Amino acid sequence: MFTKPIVFTDFHHGSLMVSLLLLFEKRLGGTLLTPIGLEWHTQGFWKMWEYPDTIRQFLEPVGKGEPLNDSRSIYMCQDGSGFTYKGVTLDAFYELPVDIVIASVPANVEPFWRLCQTHPSKPKLVFQIGNDWQLQQWIAPNVMTSAVIKTIPKHIHSILYHQEFDLSVFHPDFSLPGNYISSFVNCFIDDGGFAPDYHLFQTVEALMPDWTFKSHGIVCRDGYITGDQPLAEKMRKARFIWHTKSGGDGYGHIVYKSAAVGRPLIVKAEYYNEKHGKELMVDGVTCLAIDGLSPEEIVNKILYYSEEHRYSALCRNMYDNFKLRVDFDKEGEALKHFVNNLI
Structure with missing residues (x-):
């Protein structure tokens, strides 16, 4: 011992x-x-x-x-x-x-x-x-x-x-946030393997002028977030966290931290087949799966689940499922x- x-x-x-x-x-x-x-x-x-x-x-x-x-x-x-x-x-x-x-x-x-x-x-x-x-x-x-x-x-x-993280930092806030959609994929840019999903992100952004889209990461357009406390605050500020990460995560700190703060993900569920983070993803219950949807269909789905009563249920479900699994x-x-x- x-x-x-x-x-x-x-x-x-x-x-x-x-x-x-x-x-x-x-x-x-x-x-x-x-x-x-x-x-x-x-x-x-x-x-x-x-x-x-x-x-x-x-x-x-x-x-x-x-x-x-x-x-x-x-x-x-x-x-x-x-x-x-x-x-x-x-x-x-x-x-x-x-x-x-x-x-x-x-x-x-x-x-x-x-x-x-x-x-x-x-x-x-x-x-x-x-x-x-x-x-x-x-x-x-x-x-x-x-x-x-x-x-x-x-x-x-x-x-x-x-992988453990500090739950006193990544804690939920069930108040209704503003019209923000944020991505925290480090290499979510107009080049490489993530480019098709980044193009989709930009297309949906153009169709939603009343919403603010942010892409945070080491080489991303909105800059890198340093430290867990600022990251947790940015997550809680977002209405949805856009996490279309080609190939999925092996573990997925963004996936689990999003769940811990009670923020639903926008994902391509196919990326998480046989991955750890799949346990947190139930379309329309804890997340919005956008596999195979057109940009217009994605916009409609986001707006539908942004209605306060539906959105509140998503957040609660996301957090409750995290507590059940982790x-x-x-x-x-x-x-x-x-x-x-x-x-």
Whole structure:
């Protein structure tokens, strides 16, 4: 059984990092560390991406504060969005009694396996899966997956769970919001795989001049939203959250956070067949499915369900279904059991 485990993980994205912090630091009383310093890449122990700017973005934090311990091995860091986390250099990693190593992208599984093999403490290797990566081989003996993956070999120690987020931040507001429709898909732009759905979004927008449409994301027209509190407020301000994400999400933080704040989604339900987020989507009950509809039909459907009594029912249903499907406290106990039985 681990007591206040020291856990090392790659920094994939902020929402995943928050979920791991809530598990390993808040629930288990441990310490969660991420790599800092370019030597992680140059020595072959970090392989998430090969673009120089991206490597620096992840391994050279904007703010590297004072060390958190006397040995100067753990630093409180800050990324470009202001998110704070604990970073550790490669040399210091080998000096700490690390218990668990977590890879959250396939490219890091093999190098993180080598970290476990060469570290004096022989930490346990876990592969955290948030997307269906269509894997052909499995190296990690332990898998914690927040995506529905049907190909996990039976000999692997695994658990299916929901990535946790702060329900004191993402809470419902059942008052009637204004005529806002917002998207939070990071790459919802006029290029690439999301382009057809973005064109549809723009077409519907043009047909609804009395409504305000927003597209928020890293490269989106209305800018990136930094921090959970501003994101939750933007979600509650929206009447509907437009989430036509081609390929669907493996887990889907926007899907689950929308449900937690009681805001119905506009979706293409076909994108969520056999995906985790499908459990939250019932057309006309918790969401508006627009599969196969013309722009004019989509407008009519939005306006129909915007009538206050219908809309109020959608919001309540969305939140109630979330509470029925997701219990972070109960899953936290299951995750503790999973962690204490790593192989």
